Amino acid sequence: xxxxxxxxxxxFSGRLLTSADDMQPFLTDWRRKWTGAAIAVAQPDTxxxxxxxxxxxxxxxxxxVPHGGNTGLSGAATPDASGESLVxxxxxxxxxxxxxxANDTITVEAGVTLLDVxxxxxxxxxxxxxxxAAEGSCTxxxxxxxxxxxxxxxxxxxxxxxxxxxxVVTCDGRIWDGLRGLRKDNSGYSLRDxxxxxxxxxxxxxxxxxxxxxxxxAQVAAxxxxxxxxxxxxxxxxxxxxxxxxxxxxxxxxQEGLALVEKHVSATRRPLDDESPWYxxxxxxxxxxxxxxxxxxxxxxxASFEDELISDAALSSSISQFNEMWALRENVSESQGAxxxxxxxxxxxxxxxxxxFIEQAHRDIATRYPELRQVVFGHLGDGNLHYNLSxxxxxxxxxxKQDFAALEAPVNKLVHDLVVNYGGSISxxxxxxxxxxxxxxRYKASVELDIMRAIKSALDPFNLMNPGKVMx
Amino acid sequence: xxxxxxxxxxxFSGRLLTSADDMQPFLTDWRRKWTGAAIAVAQPDTxxxxxxxxxxxxxxxxxxVPHGGNTGLSGAATPDASGESLVxxxxxxxxxxxxxxANDTITVEAGVTLLDVxxxxxxxxxxxxxxxAAEGSCTxxxxxxxxxxxxxxxxxxxxxxxxxxxxVVTCDGRIWDGLRGLRKDNSGYSLRDxxxxxxxxxxxxxxxxxxxxxxxxAQVAAxxxxxxxxxxxxxxxxxxxxxxxxxxxxxxxxQEGLALVEKHVSATRRPLDDESPWYxxxxxxxxxxxxxxxxxxxxxxxASFEDELISDAALSSSISQFNEMWALRENVSESQGAxxxxxxxxxxxxxxxxxxFIEQAHRDIATRYPELRQVVFGHLGDGNLHYNLSxxxxxxxxxxKQDFAALEAPVNKLVHDLVVNYGGSISxxxxxxxxxxxxxxRYKASVELDIMRAIKSALDPFNLMNPGKVMx
Numbered sequence: 001x002x003x004x005x006x007x008x009x010x011x012f013s014g015r016l017l018t019s020a021d022d023m024q025p026f027l028t029d030w031r032r033k034w035t036g037a038a039i040a041v042a043q044p045d046t047x048x049x050x051x052x053x054x055x056x057x058x059x060x061x062x063x064x065v066p067h068g069g070n071t072g073l074s075g076a077a078t079p080d081a082s083g084e085s086l087v088x089x090x091x092x093x094x095x096x097x098x099x100x101x102a103n104d105t106i107t108v109e110a111g112v113t114l115l116d117v118x119x120x121x122x123x124x125x126x127x128x129x130x131x132x133a134a135e136g137s138c139t140x141x142x143x144x145x146x147x148x149x150x151x152x153x154x155x156x157x158x159x160x161x162x163x164x165x166x167x168v169v170t171c172d173g174r175i176w177d178g179l180r181g182l183r184k185d186n187s188g189y190s191l192r193d194x195x196x197x198x199x200x201x202x203x204x205x206x207x208x209x210x211x212x213x214x215x216x217x218a219q220v221a222a223x224x225x226x227x228x229x230x231x232x233x234x235x236x237x238x239x240x241x242x243x244x245x246x247x248x249x250x251x252x253x254x255q256e257g258l259a260l261v262e263k264h265v266s267a268t269r270r271p272l273d274d275e276s277p278w279y280x281x282x283x284x285x286x287x288x289x290x291x292x293x294x295x296x297x298x299x300x301x302x303a304s305f306e307d308e309l310i311s312d313a314a315l316s317s318s319i320s321q322f323n324e325m326w327a328l329r330e331n332v333s334e335s336q337g338a339x340x341x342x343x344x345x346x347x348x349x350x351x352x353x354x355x356x357f358i359e360q361a362h363r364d365i366a367t368r369y370p371e372l373r374q375v376v377f378g379h380l381g382d383g384n385l386h387y388n389l390s391x392x393x394x395x396x397x398x399x400x401k402q403d404f405a406a407l408e409a410p411v412n413k414l415v416h417d418l419v420v421n422y423g424g425s426i427s428x429x430x431x432x433x434x435x436x437x438x439x440x441x442r443y444k445a446s447v448e449l450d451i452m453r454a455i456k457s458a459l460d461p462f463n464l465m466n467p468g469k470v471m472x
Numbered sequence: 473x474x475x476x477x478x479x480x481x482x483x484f485s486g487r488l489l490t491s492a493d494d495m496q497p498f499l500t501d502w503r504r505k506w507t508g509a510a511i512a513v514a515q516p517d518t519x520x521x522x523x524x525x526x527x528x529x530x531x532x533x534x535x536x537v538p539h540g541g542n543t544g545l546s547g548a549a550t551p552d553a554s555g556e557s558l559v560x561x562x563x564x565x566x567x568x569x570x571x572x573x574a575n576d577t578i579t580v581e582a583g584v585t586l587l588d589v590x591x592x593x594x595x596x597x598x599x600x601x602x603x604x605a606a607e608g609s610c611t612x613x614x615x616x617x618x619x620x621x622x623x624x625x626x627x628x629x630x631x632x633x634x635x636x637x638x639x640v641v642t643c644d645g646r647i648w649d650g651l652r653g654l655r656k657d658n659s660g661y662s663l664r665d666x667x668x669x670x671x672x673x674x675x676x677x678x679x680x681x682x683x684x685x686x687x688x689x690a691q692v693a694a695x696x697x698x699x700x701x702x703x704x705x706x707x708x709x710x711x712x713x714x715x716x717x718x719x720x721x722x723x724x725x726x727q728e729g730l731a732l733v734e735k736h737v738s739a740t741r742r743p744l745d746d747e748s749p750w751y752x753x754x755x756x757x758x759x760x761x762x763x764x765x766x767x768x769x770x771x772x773x774x775a776s777f778e779d780e781l782i783s784d785a786a787l788s789s790s791i792s793q794f795n796e797m798w799a800l801r802e803n804v805s806e807s808q809g810a811x812x813x814x815x816x817x818x819x820x821x822x823x824x825x826x827x828x829f830i831e832q833a834h835r836d837i838a839t840r841y842p843e844l845r846q847v848v849f850g851h852l853g854d855g856n857l858h859y860n861l862s863x864x865x866x867x868x869x870x871x872x873k874q875d876f877a878a879l880e881a882p883v884n885k886l887v888h889d890l891v892v893n894y895g896g897s898i899s900x901x902x903x904x905x906x907x908x909x910x911x912x913x914r915y916k917a918s919v920e921l922d923i924m925r926a927i928k929s930a931l932d933p934f935n936l937m938n939p940g941k942v943m944x
Contacts, residue, residue: 102709153655170919180895182897183855191924214712241686246759348655351574425652429658432659436659452660
């Protein structure tokens, strides 16, 4: 029996989308990997309206799929095929409620895009450091629900570390006002940290208090050629020792990835003449001046050149050069997509094991799947790699695509078995969603799964909050 | 019916203390504010032994009180008077399991003291930045169970932010191995963050992976006289803007507190000639050199002097001066104790409201309790104050002590009502234990308490884990 949508519509202010055309954008993820169905898409105007929607869902036992900017990579925001769920879109929760400059905090609603949070901070001469490729469309609610990472984690931490307080609507439509702007608060269990990263399976994040930081006086990027991942790790250690907290990013790109950027992105200029199997992008953010930043990174690079850790390096000398260097790194994923289908991995390894891991993964894949191209890049400073694979360059027609798709499961298993052997994570920053749910259940100890299930049952006894995501 | 302790004793390796003399140190907190009783004190040798003890307790429905260095200020580690609990001391979980220099992590067991963690890090030329007055005796297990704060939170965060992974024994004696040394891991609920700060009410922390940092090249302290708390907050903002991450501590001390240190601690040397109502202690940790650190802080102080934010300032020019300045701040609490009984508060306020809060609290207390001395000090950079009160200087005999003790509840209420009005926390870094349990329940919204209780029931259905702490 379909519950009465008319009653739902009159219970909250906002929009209720029910036609197939209106709902379509909410039923498929942006990579078009998953497609589902829903009884309706609700877009409540306020937190009270979210609560009203949740109460209706709770009364009628209608499952709810929270939906932010639809930029997730693990399928957590797409409903399943049953058509029984309601999609709850945070698109209209758009208010920046407060910027508290003296407290270095900003209070925003879940539907504000990451870019708009960054801009609001900048307008007050503050930095909100969370930064990732989808920042123009992803929302802060989704960033928190998935504990987003990105390129500044090395210095500022993940979304979790950038959040001081939350407002959350529970499965039965109650509002928890945990919007505290405090650096220290030990007055009970950290519910904030439980909702962060739970991918909407424990409650709906409707607003958050986020940390702000001083804007750096200057930023400089360096692009350096390194012979091996081991040399890159050694260079990272030197940068950490010499640059301290002004080291704000340390990214790795393999030659294979850089070549794809040069092929698919017009006007790409490689900053170094010679080819190298690996490159690193180093970002320095300085509280003093550009001169101070340049002197610090130049000293590290010079010594590392002498010790043959790097074979060549270039420093950005203008904002456009800075942006060009970053584009080399940020366009890898898109360029690989332009090349054809991709088998993606989002893994983290303790940094002490990273170089050996890359070596072994490279060898194992090359042995078992010699036709695959290994496009390895990522946030080396966090131990987080996107260890991605492309089919051979000459392929791309229908038949080959199917062969390639059939490789996804065994290649995932090869890579993830190795990750677990190295004490790593099979989902560093993208979350489990449905993509990694079953694998995570296979790798996790039963005691951890039991605790997670106990918490889920305690907070969502009817399994209405994004069911089937994170855990089956 | 008393359960069979013989069976318990043979079930694990370690020590089981049962005589009154042996148990005595575990039954009273170090301030002697709470005293309880226990059926025994168990000191297991390993995590497996902790699990064996927990299984026995679970089978016999014996409540367990985890016990670390016994330095807590909220009574969380002291059993109640029923005599039915077992105290589980982590004193023999003393191993430093691993220092992973390249990963900047250290893996330690719960009973290692904070000082020993710091020393082990330093031996590898790394910094473990958690730092607090009790560091010589408090244990890392207790630090994590209470999410300890201290003097470096401004730069490095609370214990929570310094922990990457945990090993925990559950109420029924299962071991969760969550000892991951990863900066990024989004593969499920953050159980780590749930156990941190839960004060032993959800499980026993037996080991942890902690973050390490580069040692600073130089540290400089400045001691500055400020006319008002508002000037101190303004100075903090300037330091944050100009010093960035090299600002590692920003502490406030009122004149009343400094006078007590001069009275009770021999060889105290005040670094400034003139008296001021307020002082701040600023610590700069520099990745480059002492000259660089001095130049940076001198520039801020000079400009602030010209703008009349500070009336005088001194910079440390040797390690002994650096330590002397810190001693002025760190001896306030002890000196106030030497003066007689103390009514303590451990509060946090958004920094934007801090100066007004101090002004209003000062006025309200002076109006209603003009005889009380207000000894205000704390971690201004985190918005965390120890807003403590002493009886009049001439008092101190038995009768007056009783009068003073009777003031504790109404003064707590006055201060904490005001804290909540300012959007603050009544327990910034000390935890709830039993000291703030009932107050927290009064101030917290029912939805938050309901979620906390649901989690507690889910993870500890028989209420055996430190019952009566955090929540009643």
